[in-house]
Amino acid sequence: MASTPTPQPNPKINRIGLAVLDYRGGKTTLCAGCGHNAISERIIDAFYEMGVQPERVAKLSGIGCSSKSPAYFMSRSHSFNSVHGRMPSVATGAVLANQRLIALGVSGDGDTASIGIGQFIHLMRRNLPIIYIIEDNGVYGLTKGQFSATADVGSKLKTGVINELPPIDTCGLAIELGATFVARSFSGDKRQLHSILKAAIAHRGTVMIDVISPCVTFNDHEGSTKSYKYMKDHEEPLQDVNFVPAFEDIAVDYDPGTSVNITMHDGSQLRLRKLEEDYDPTNRIEAVKRLSLAHEAEEALTGVFYINTEKPNFADMLNMTDVPLATLPEERVRPSRKDLEECMEELR
Amino acid sequence: MASTDVALHEGTDGRSGREPVVNDFSIQVATVNGSGSQSANTVLLRTIFQMGVPVSGKNLFPSNIAGLPTWYTIRASKHGYIARKKEIDFLVAMNPETAKEDVLSLEAGAVVLYDDPLNLRSLREDLTFYSVPYDKIVAQVCPEAKLRKLVKNMIYVGVVARLLDLDMTEVEKAIRKQFATKQKAADFNWNAAKAGYDYAVSSLRKSDPFRVERMNKTAGKIIVDGNSAAAMGCMFAGVTVVTWYPITPSSSLVESLIDYMKAYRIGPDGKATFAIVQAEDELAAVGMVIGAGWAGARAMTATAGPGISLMAEFVGLGYYVEIPGVIWDIQRVGPSTGMPTRTSQGDILSVALLSHGDTKHVMLIPSSVGECFSMASEAFNLAEQLQTPVFVMSDLDLGMNNWMSDPFEYPEEPIHRGKVLSKDDLEQLGGFARYKDVDGDGVGYRTLPGTDHPSAAYFARGSGHNEKSGYSERPDDYVNNMDRLARKFEFARTVVPKPEAVADNGNAIGIIGYGTSHWALDESLDQLKREHEIECDYLRVRAYPFTTEVHDFIKRHDRVYIVDQNRDAQMLQLLKLDLPTEETGKLRSVRHYNGLPIDARSITDAIAAQEGK
Numbered sequence: 001m002a003s004t005p006t007p008q009p010n011p012k013i014n015r016i017g018l019a020v021l022d023y024r025g026g027k028t029t030l031c032a033g034c035g036h037n038a039i040s041e042r043i044i045d046a047f048y049e050m051g052v053q054p055e056r057v058a059k060l061s062g063i064g065c066s067s068k069s070p071a072y073f074m075s076r077s078h079s080f081n082s083v084h085g086r087m088p089s090v091a092t093g094a095v096l097a098n099q100r101l102i103a104l105g106v107s108g109d110g111d112t113a114s115i116g117i118g119q120f121i122h123l124m125r126r127n128l129p130i131i132y133i134i135e136d137n138g139v140y141g142l143t144k145g146q147f148s149a150t151a152d153v154g155s156k157l158k159t160g161v162i163n164e165l166p167p168i169d170t171c172g173l174a175i176e177l178g179a180t181f182v183a184r185s186f187s188g189d190k191r192q193l194h195s196i197l198k199a200a201i202a203h204r205g206t207v208m209i210d211v212i213s214p215c216v217t218f219n220d221h222e223g224s225t226k227s228y229k230y231m232k233d234h235e236e237p238l239q240d241v242n243f244v245p246a247f248e249d250i251a252v253d254y255d256p257g258t259s260v261n262i263t264m265h266d267g268s269q270l271r272l273r274k275l276e277e278d279y280d281p282t283n284r285i286e287a288v289k290r291l292s293l294a295h296e297a298e299e300a301l302t303g304v305f306y307i308n309t310e311k312p313n314f315a316d317m318l319n320m321t322d323v324p325l326a327t328l329p330e331e332r333v334r335p336s337r338k339d340l341e342e343c344m345e346e347l348r
Numbered sequence: 349m350a351s352t353d354v355a356l357h358e359g360t361d362g363r364s365g366r367e368p369v370v371n372d373f374s375i376q377v378a379t380v381n382g383s384g385s386q387s388a389n390t391v392l393l394r395t396i397f398q399m400g401v402p403v404s405g406k407n408l409f410p411s412n413i414a415g416l417p418t419w420y421t422i423r424a425s426k427h428g429y430i431a432r433k434k435e436i437d438f439l440v441a442m443n444p445e446t447a448k449e450d451v452l453s454l455e456a457g458a459v460v461l462y463d464d465p466l467n468l469r470s471l472r473e474d475l476t477f478y479s480v481p482y483d484k485i486v487a488q489v490c491p492e493a494k495l496r497k498l499v500k501n502m503i504y505v506g507v508v509a510r511l512l513d514l515d516m517t518e519v520e521k522a523i524r525k526q527f528a529t530k531q532k533a534a535d536f537n538w539n540a541a542k543a544g545y546d547y548a549v550s551s552l553r554k555s556d557p558f559r560v561e562r563m564n565k566t567a568g569k570i571i572v573d574g575n576s577a578a579a580m581g582c583m584f585a586g587v588t589v590v591t592w593y594p595i596t597p598s599s600s601l602v603e604s605l606i607d608y609m610k611a612y613r614i615g616p617d618g619k620a621t622f623a624i625v626q627a628e629d630e631l632a633a634v635g636m637v638i639g640a641g642w643a644g645a646r647a648m649t650a651t652a653g654p655g656i657s658l659m660a661e662f663v664g665l666g667y668y669v670e671i672p673g674v675i676w677d678i679q680r681v682g683p684s685t686g687m688p689t690r691t692s693q694g695d696i697l698s699v700a701l702l703s704h705g706d707t708k709h710v711m712l713i714p715s716s717v718g719e720c721f722s723m724a725s726e727a728f729n730l731a732e733q734l735q736t737p738v739f740v741m742s743d744l745d746l747g748m749n750n751w752m753s754d755p756f757e758y759p760e761e762p763i764h765r766g767k768v769l770s771k772d773d774l775e776q777l778g779g780f781a782r783y784k785d786v787d788g789d790g791v792g793y794r795t796l797p798g799t800d801h802p803s804a805a806y807f808a809r810g811s812g813h814n815e816k817s818g819y820s821e822r823p824d825d826y827v828n829n830m831d832r833l834a835r836k837f838e839f840a841r842t843v844v845p846k847p848e849a850v851a852d853n854g855n856a857i858g859i860i861g862y863g864t865s866h867w868a869l870d871e872s873l874d875q876l877k878r879e880h881e882i883e884c885d886y887l888r889v890r891a892y893p894f895t896t897e898v899h900d901f902i903k904r905h906d907r908v909y910i911v912d913q914n915r916d917a918q919m920l921q922l923l924k925l926d927l928p929t930e931e932t933g934k935l936r937s938v939r940h941y942n943g944l945p946i947d948a949r950s951i952t953d954a955i956a957a958q959e960g961k
Contacts, residue, residue, distance in 0.1 A: 022802075053800070054805075055798065055799065055800050055801065055802070055804060055805065056798060058643065058797045058798075060639075070807075071807060071819070075805065076802050076805050077797075077805055078795075078796075078797035078798075078804070078805045078806065078807075078808070079805070079806075079807045079808065080639070080642055080669075080807075080808040080809075081807065081808065081809040081810065081811065082635070082638070082639075082665060082810060083635075083661050083662060083665050083810060086631060086632070086635045086661075086662065088632075088635075089627065089631065089632040089633075089634075089635025089636045089638075089639060090635050090636070090638055090639035090642070091639060092625070092632075092635075092636050092639060093589060093591065093635065093636035093637060093638060093639025093640035093641070093642070093643065093645070093647060094639040094640065094642060094643040094797065095639075095643075096589045096623040096625065096636065096639075096640050096645065097588070097589055097639070097640040097641075097642075097643035097644055097645035097647070098643045098644065098645075098796070098797060098798050100798060101643065101797055101798055118628060118629070118632075119628070119631075119632055119635070121628075122627075122628040122632065318620065318623045318625075319618075319619055319620050320619060320620055320621075320622075320623055321615055321617065321619040321620060321621050322619070324644075324798065325588035325589060325621065325622065325623060325640075325645050326588070326640075326643050326644030326645045326796060326798075327644065327796075328586075328588060328621055330586060330762060330763045332615065332621050333586035333587075333588060333613070333621055333622075333646070333763070334584055334585075334586045334759070334763065335583065335584060335612040335613065337758045339612050340580075340584065340756065340758050343580055343608070343756075344570055344755040344756065347570035347571060347572045347755075348568075348569070348570055348755075
């Protein structure tokens, strides 16, 4: 836990009376040790601890190992495993139909940065309220280990093939395009990922989290820049990420000199203890610049790179009525006979 | 000089004594796109309409913003025929680029009204020519030089009004309606029309037989294009999520829908009961429809052939995961980019079977603007009842041209949301299996995301699945599921719109047509009878899968002509897939695929030839 937990009467039950078991999913069919399984665990913990009603969550995914993972957490949430690279549009439609849903998209580096780059870009641009997680291992797992577009230059496949094309930095792209909460984490960094996910649940807008998630079968060897060993040796957190939900005691002290404190929509606090002096995660230009520098220096930088709690999200912009469009009754969606007569009169 | 032309003309062919042709001819205005001629043509159309004469207008335009040839054809028909007439009777030649070819392609006896400097009279001796010095007239009535180009067209409206006996009070009314919000423009245009009329009075002597006389056949009727009708239909069908990517000829459907929704679907709280999103491409547009349909919205998109190709993968997902959605295909000429501003019925086969694997889709096929309106409600109800994407197969001719119609009837059928389980249902049932065929119609029960019950959720997936929507690669699960989907399609056969038996008099020859071919067929039946003594029955197909009436019709006839506006006889091929082998030999084909709306003459000639006449 990032913050000091408020003592609960029954530690096995969250604030809405559900046990962690209520957030579990089916048994994973991914490889033992797959980073994606660790991410599923963090998602379960985060939604449990935040006390989110699982029925309010819509899980969405594309195609690939990552996109299978929604079957392995939160079985009480509706889920849609759609087509390769096109989950953003399906998620957009779902949110338009019911803006009360908490959309959780799970994608992979191939699903996002190659086949799905077009829809990814437009999703970020719209700032749709969604948590979009890339389970990023730099390779295609289901088709047995080809490079993806996030593989670093010089990274080596098991077969000895070396990647020569520059990687797409999904975080840099997301910030430039308009996402309002952009972070990178590592599936092996339990504490950081957990805090980021909880903050993500409190955010209203596009949360884009690129989670480096090693593929134990095809990309965990010497020469890979997305292996457990490489990440453990090279991960450089930008901040120490702490999250205090609104329903907990917010009066926990922090030092403004060493921490950036961000108040989320629901009153939760995202507290980023600076490991780098002067880094301001609300400054978009600076965030992009810092990521470029990390790229030049071959740093595996993690943390919350950018956050903006002010910008209206896509649902706000559409000025939709508060009741979900999906459940509006006939009298609100079918205009009257008089209206039709008026339409006809104009055409006479 | 114009008057000399007429005099010469009278002297040479002496046709001034021809029988008058009243309310039964076509006018073609040949012009350049971007010149503002659309307003003038609409005024002509409306004037004839206001005089009670059945009329139709067809715009033959280029895929271009300005400077390329455009032809607008207006047909007045006392018989009520509103299909394109193949022959042009009255040409208004305004475009120097095409004038010569336009004149040479006319049949003897036609009329040419031309811009004086074009000097077309010398081209033919078997036509009636009138010329008008537009530039001189426009300079007199329009002091502002920059407006002259736009006003010039209204001069021919005045000349035509004089030559065809159109009532100038109706012309003024039509102009004032056209420029309803722009008083100054209305005045300018009315002055131009009057100047044209006055010129014709003083300088042209009527020497052709074509005239308009008042009738009473349009009272109470409306004029509207199919895309606007479809937009209204979707609004009254209760659509809530609209996603689209602009593509000719479907863009005006959504643009019209945006206007209607803003006018009628903003609540008293100032908030919208809809979301309309312009997507980044057709893949995203249909993906949003699928996502919204999954989450319970009445969702739709509108597109044309190239968009349909892009949507293929998602449509297969919609079929297999069983998600409602409505897709309007305003068909244009393919393959590839093809001719974006020309009409066709070229997507019938590809849409019926769109996407990889065994897929079949429900299609509704409107013939009229009235059906564009009514089929919108039917499409949404069917999509939710059948839990599948439903296509509405319009075309450019229907979607973008103006059609006369009776006013639309308010949808009496309530909005049906299909088999959706609520929290209370789940409480009673204790759970459900998403793809279990409980009712024997192949349609399972679904729940919507957000339903507040612990057993509401199911895992929607495009991968192989069992009745409970669990991942499965088991052969029996796959076969059971696919067989149920086939049963569902058989059920669809019983609930989609039935065909219209337009003529069913026990004749040996049957004709099957669909969509906009109807209007040409309506006329062709009379031509076949009158000119060749061939009497045919005619069934208008309105949906796929084919209902039993279609099978019965073919069974009852010795030979059946299938009229397609595509090269490969796509509807005929689709019927072949559905019919018993012994019936397929009866099918004959009539095809029309040059990008122009099909006309009666082409059908009549094709059938007569095959009948050995």
